[in-house]
Amino acid sequence: MTEPLIQLKDVHKSFGQQHVLKGASLSIQKGEVTSIIGGSGSGKSVLLKHLIGLAKPDSGEILIEGKPIGSMSKKERKALKQKFSYMFQGSALFDSMTVSENIALPLKEKTKMTSTTIKKKVDEKLQQLELQGNENKNPSQLSGGMKKRVALARALVTDPEIVLFDEPTAGLDPVKKNAVHNMISDYQRKLGFTAVVVSHEIPDIFYISQSIAMLYEGKIWFQGKPEEIQQSSDPVIQNFILGLESNNDEMNGMATTKKTQQRYQEAMVHLERHKIAFSLIILTLNNLDELNEKLGFVVSQTVLRNFVSAVRKKISITDSCSMYGLNKIMLVLSSTNLEQAREFCTKLAKEIRGNNIVDVQPYPGFCFTVSAGFAEAQKGSSFREVLKSAESSQNIFHEFRVC
Amino acid sequence: MNQETSISRNPVAALGRMVIFPVQKMGSVAIFFFKSLILIFSYPFQFSKIIQQIYFIGMKSLLVICLTGAFTGMVLGLxxxxxxxxxxxxxxxxxxxxxxxIRELGPVLTAIMVIGRAGSAMAAEIGIMRISEQIDALETMDINPIRFLVSPRLAAAVISFPLLTAIFDTVGIFGGYLTGSGLLGINPGIYFSRVESSVIMQDVMGGFYKSLVFAIVVSTIxxxxxxxxxxxxxxxxxxGVSLSTTSAVVISSVMVLVADYVLTTFLL
Structure with a gap:
């Protein structure tokens, strides 16, 4: 393992009588999305503020690229601050300035760019985040989702190396929530910055992060890959994750991963006792990124939603359907063998073509494609194994093409 | 109040607190002032922001200053x-x-009027920026919030206050003329020749110094x-914002009057 970019070592912090952080240790790898989860008031935001120096630890150390912040000279600290960007929970936009002035501010104040270069950069960001036409509005005239996007534009305009997000989706509706998650993951991949996200959104946040840290009772209770935390048998973690996971995904009415796993277990029992075969299908929406780019994040989420509702109409009540990543849907089909699964896919592809999944065409000749992978469960094989074999068999031959 | 320092439980601690707290506060106000003073001159200069603030503190107070100046002069005449x-x-x-x-009412009343008009606005605006994390946002962008928010206001106040005071004085003298000469029949020539013969440069400078000090006191507080x-x-x-605005207005008004007395003893 390479040296982490940011490392917290045994950080303590109290506010008056309140001991918020009780020895939190955390490491953040370069170029990854690390998410910090934890209950309300558990000190997630406080932890984040320590990373950028808005709060100083009572004891403990924060190392950046192996160097403790405490021992840095003023100049080094200044240089470090320029690498960081912070997106506040409440957006923290300057409400006496217009949208474009807000985005331009860090460039205007901290760089020697000419006003034309600044304008160009701001326009570029406005366009990337679909904010054109709102340049001269005041933040108070914007909706919650737009404010978040302006805040994101302001955070990204300086091309930072590390971006800290404090609950970027708080107070947004499910479609916008997913759109913001998509946005973060998309820009992170494109621009390659290191992201630290504080979030409540379980399980959505798992899809975009490479590392998850759970803050509990002032300590980092767990840090690891999203799969690891989902499979962890620690009761604290399980309680926390299950408590936040609702029974159905609020965005598209799908079951949660946990529910699907339960369904899998039930089907496995049927297979073992009654030899009733069942299959697992993974549908991947290949064009979601392209749609993000061409038409915006909200449109792509609507497409996803349309597609999911079309799929849900096709499955029976004993089947289960849930999200499995940002652009993947997982289906457990009971009493279906491999051949029937194949048939199901062909039929689905045929029927979906007529529906209006994509109501807008980003460009003439655009085709919306979905690839399907399926696998029949074998006796005794675990959920993971079947999932893997389904994923590895991404059959191009069953490609759905909706043109 | 803290349990340990409540008057009935521990009067000595309460006394200590009553002394230490204001001294500490005065110290931090002084540091705050010097920081913002030095940062006015830091490169690059914030000309446009200072001009904006002059417009807000000075230009927009003009009507109020003219009105109060006129009526103060008129009532003085009467x-x-x-x-x-x-x-x-x-x-x-x-x-x-x-x-x-020129010596007394011009600088003091100007300062009090500007406190009501611009001082309260400064406190409220910066206070709201604080509670909505906008000041933290500035810090994360490595923009010094004192330089960005306070220095232009201080500079603008130091420029605007003497000018507003001068306008107040002039309008007031004409207000006195209006009642004295127009209403009560004093010879206009005598009124103005008395003004000319009695006012010396020292009076004008005294008023000018006062207005400078008031500018600093008001904008800093x-x-x-x-x-x-x-x-x-x-x-x-x-x-919290409402409390800060109230205390900004109250403390700076009182401090203007206190500073006025102290300055007058030195200037006389």
């Missing part, structure tokens, strides 16, 4: 006439009005109250 006429020296009205305005809204012990959020 009161002065009746007092002076008891001694048969109505001719001195010009001198009385001009000296009262109002910005300080807004800037540290989050440390208000009795209220947070919107309540």
């Amino acid at each position: 009161q002065g006439y009746y007092t002076l006429s008891q001694f048969g020296s109505e001719g001195l009205l010009g001198a009385a009005v001009a000296l009262t305005l 109002c910005c300080f109250q807004g800037y540290y809204t989050h440390l208000q012990s009795e209220g947070f959020g919107a309540k």
Whole structure:
């Protein structure tokens, strides 16, 4: 393992009588999305503020690229601050300035760019985040989702190396929530910055992060890959994750991963006792990124939603359907063998073509494609194994093409 | 108040607290002032922001200053006439009005009017920026919030206050003329010749120094109250902003009068 970019070592912090952080240790790898989860008031935001120096630890150390912040000279600290960007929970936009002035501010104040270069950069960001036409509005005239996007534009305009997000989706509706998650993951991949996200959104946040840290009772209770935390048998973690996971995904009415796993277990029992075969299908929406780019994040989420509702109409009540990543849907089909699964896919592809999944065409000749992978469960094989074999068999031959 | 320092439980600690707390506060106000003073001159200069603030503090206060100046002068003319006429020296009205305005009422009333108009706005605006994390946002962008928010206001106040005071004085003298000469029949020539012969440069400079000091006192206290809204012990959020605005207005008004007395003893 390479040296982490940011490392917290045994950080303590109290506010008056309140001991918020009780020895939190955390490491953040370069170029990854690390998410910090934890209950309300558990000190997630406080932890984040320590990373950028808005709060100083009572004891403990924060190392950046192996160097403790405490021992840095003023100049080094200044240089470090320029690498960081912070997106506040409440957006923290300057409400006496217009949208474009807000985005331009860090460039205007901290760089020697000419006003034309600044304008160009701001326009570029406005366009990337679909904010054109709102340049001269005041933040108070914007909706919650737009404010978040302006805040994101302001955070990204300086091309930072590390971006800290404090609950970027708080107070947004499910479609916008997913759109913001998509946005973060998309820009992170494109621009390659290191992201630290504080979030409540379980399980959505798992899809975009490479590392998850759970803050509990002032300590980092767990840090690891999203799969690891989902499979962890620690009761604290399980309680926390299950408590936040609702029974159905609020965005598209799908079951949660946990529910699907339960369904899998039930089907496995049927297979073992009654030899009733069942299959697992993974549908991947290949064009979601392209749609993000061409038409915006909200449109792509609507497409996803349309597609999911079309799929849900096709499955029976004993089947289960849930999200499995940002652009993947997982289906457990009971009493279906491999051949029937194949048939199901062909039929689905045929029927979906007529529906209006994509109501807008980003460009003439655009085709919306979905690839399907399926696998029949074998006796005794675990959920993971079947999932893997389904994923590895991404059959191009069953490609759905909706043109 | 803390349990350990409540008066009934531990009077000595309470006394100590009562002394230490204000001294500490004065110290931090002084540091705050010097920081913002030095940062006015840091490169690159914030010309456009200073001009914006001059427009807000100076230009937009003009009407209020003219009105209060006119009526203060008029009432001085009225009161002065009746007092002076008891001694048969109505001719001195010009001198009385001009000296009262230039030395005392001009700077003080200007400062108090600007506190009400611009000082409260400074405290509220900066306070809201504090509670909505806008000041933290500035810090994360490595923009010094004191330089960005306070320095332009301080510079603008130092430029605007003497000018507003001068306008107040002039309008006031004409207000005195209006009642004294227009209403009560003093010879206009005598009114203005008395003004001219009695006012010396030292009076004008005294008023000028006062207005400079008031500018510093008002802008520093109002910005300080807004800037540290989050440390208000009795209220947070919107309540905190309202408390800071109130205390900004009250403290700076009182401090203007205190500073006026101290300055007058030195200037006389």
